[in-house]
Amino acid sequence: MAERNERYSGLFLHAHDTARGDRIINFLCPEGLLPLFIFGGPKSSLRSSAMPFTLAKIEVYRDSRSDFIKLTGVNVLETFPGVQKSFAHMQAATGAAEFVLRTSAFGGDSSEALGMMIELLRQIEGLGEREAEFALYIFLWKTLGPLGLAPDMERCGRCGRAFSERGCMPGRLLKGEQNILCARCAEERRREGFPSSAMIVFDEETRRCLIAIAAQSYARAAAALASSAARGNSIAIIESLAESAAEGPLQTLRLFQ
Numbered sequence: 676m677a678e679r680n681e682r683y684s685g686l687f688l689h690a691h692d693t694a695r696g697d698r699i700i701n702f703l704c705p706e707g708l709l710p711l712f713i714f715g716g717p718k719s720s721l722r723s724s725a726m727p728f729t730l731a732k733i734e735v736y737r738d739s740r741s742d743f744i745k746l747t748g749v750n751v752l753e754t755f756p757g758v759q760k761s762f763a764h765m766q767a768a769t770g771a772a773e774f775v776l777r778t779s780a781f782g783g784d785s786s787e788a789l790g791m792m793i794e795l796l797r798q799i800e801g802l803g804e805r806e807a808e809f810a811l812y813i814f815l816w817k818t819l820g821p822l823g824l825a826p827d828m829e830r831c832g833r834c835g836r837a838f839s840e841r842g843c844m845p846g847r848l849l850k851g852e853q854n855i856l857c858a859r860c861a862e863e864r865r866r867e868g869f870p871s872s873a874m875i876v877f878d879e880e881t882r883r884c885l886i887a888i889a890a891q892s893y894a895r896a897a898a899a900l901a902s903s904a905a906r907g908n909s910i911a912i913i914e915s916l917a918e919s920a921a922e923g924p925l926q927t928l929r930l931f932q
C-alpha cells in the first residue's frame with residue numbers, strides 16, 4: 676500500500692498559509708515535527724481546531740509517493756488560554772515555538788521538546804504581564820540542558836579551574852561561544868584580539884541567578900530574574916547561548932528589544 680492513515684498525539688506549534696490558500700501547520704509529537712497540510716478555506720472546521728498552542732490527538736493521511744501529510748481529523752485535548760493574556764504571554768509562547776522549530780525539536784529529542792513546551796504553556800497562565808516578559812528567557816535557559824549546551828557553572832570551560840578559586844571571577848562568556856571562561860582565560864583571549872565589547876560578564880551574582888532559575892517554576896524563576904541585580908548579564912548570556920544553539924538570531928528575541 677502506498678498510502679495510509681496514522682494517529683499522533685502532540686501540540687500544534689506554528690501555522691502559515693501557502694500561496695494557494697492552504698494552511699501548513701507544524702505539529703510536535705514524540706515521533707518528531709510533522710508539517711501537516713490542511714486543505715480547505717478559512718471556514719474549514721479542521722482549520723479552526725488546528726490552532727497553534729493546542730494539544731490534540733490527530734489523524735493524518737500519508738501518501739508515501741509524495742512528501743505531504745494531510746490532516747484529516749483533530750480531537751482537542753487541551754488549550755492554553757494563558758497564551759492570550761497579553762502580548763508578552765503570546766511572545767513567550769511564539770518564541771519558544773520558534774526555538775523548537777529552529778533546533779529541529781532539540782536536535783531530534785521531540786519528546787523532551789514537547790514536554791518542555793507543555794510545561795511552559797501550562798505555567799504561563801499563572802504569570803503576570805511583567806513576569807511573562809521573562810518566560811521566554813527561562814524556557815531557553817531550561818532547554819540548554821537537554822540540548823547538551825548548558826555551560827559549566829562551576830569551572831572555566833578552557834582551563835578547568837573552579838570559579839571559586841582566587842582570581843577566576845568575574846568570568847566571561849564570549850558571544851558566539853558555548854563555554855564560560857575564568858577571568859584569566861578571558862583576559863588571554865582579549866589579548867589575542869577577541870573584542871571585550873563581545874564579552875558578557877559572569878560574576879557571582881550572575882552565576883547564582885542562572886543556577887536558581889534553571890531549577891525553579893516559571894513564576895519563581897521570573898520573580899528571581901526580575902529582582903536580580905544580574906538580570907542584564909543573565910539575559911545576555913541566555914540569549915547568546917540560545918542563538919548559538921539556533922545557529923542564528925531568533926526573531927522573537929529581536930522583537931523584545
Ligand SMILES: [Zn+2]
Nearest residue numbers: 831834857860
Ligand atoms: Zn580559565
